[in-house]
C-alpha cells in the first residue's frame with residue numbers, strides 16, 4: 001500500500017485495487033456555514049470531483065442529506081452520481097433519477113405542523129426537500145431539546161413510515177428505512193460501482209450508516225472531525241479532505 005507524506009492523514013487507498021469513492025457534502029467537501037444556501041463550492045472542488053470521476057471510471061458519488069436539485073444547484077456536475085435526502089433520492093451517472101414515495105402521504109400529514117412550529121420563531125429555518133423536511137436551529141441552539149420532543153410527537157403515529165434524524169443543528173423528518181448505508185449498498189450493486197471497494201468520507205452522525213456498510217465491505221471509512229465514529233480513519237476538516245483527495249489523484253495519475 002502507498003503511504004501519504006503527511007503522518008496525520010489516512011493511508012491512501014492501495015493502488016492495486018479498484019475503488020469506489022463516496023463523499024458527503026456539508027462538513028466534508030465544504031465548510032459548515034450559517035445557512036444551507038451559503039455554502040461555497042469553488043471551481044477547484046468541481047475540478048477535483050471531475051478528475052476523480054474520470055480516474056475511477058465513473059465510480060464517484062455524492063451521498064448527501066440535501067435534495068438532488070439542491071446538490072446540482074451548487075455542484076453543476078450533471079454526470080456525477082448522487083444520492084440525496086439520506087438515501088431517498090438517487091441519480092446515476094446517466095442522469096436517471098428515482099425518488100422514494102411510500103412515505104409521502106405521512107410526510108404531508110405532518111408538514112403543516114412543522115411549518116407552524118417554525119413560524120413561531122424567526123431564528124428557525126425550514127428546508128422542505130420534498131421527500132424529507134429539515135428544521136434548522138443553528139441560530140436557536142437552546143431549542144434543541146424542545147424541538148426534538150415536539151417533532152417526535154408529530155411523527156409518533158407514523159413511526160412505521162417516518163423517522164427523525166438529528167444532524168448538526170438540524171432535525172430531519174425522513175422516510176423510514178432510507179439512510180446513507182442504503183444509498184451506498186444501492187450504488188455498490190450497479191455499474192460502475194459494483195465489485196469495487198468503497199471509500200466513504202463523512203462528518204456527521206447520519207454518515208455512520210454509510211461507515212457501517214463500508215466496514216462490512218472491508219472498505220475505507222473516514223470520519224471528518226472529532227467524536228465517536230465507526231470509521232477507523234480521520235481527517236480534520238474539509239481542507240484536509242481536499243488535500244487527501246489531491247494526493248490520491250496524484251497517485252492515480254502516476255504511470
Ligand SMILES: O=P(O)(O)OC[C@H]1O[C@H](O[C@H]2O[C@H](CO)[C@@H](O)[C@H](O)[C@H]2O)[C@H](O)[C@@H](O)[C@@H]1O
Nearest residue numbers: 025026032033034035036064065066138168170
Ligand atoms: O449529508 P450532508 O451533505 O452533510 O448534508 C447534511 C445537511 O446539510 C445541510 O445542513 C447543514 O449544513 C448547513 C450549511 O453548512 C448548516 O447551516 C446546517 O446547520 C447543517 O445542518 C443541509 O441544509 C441539510 O439539508 C442536509 O441534510
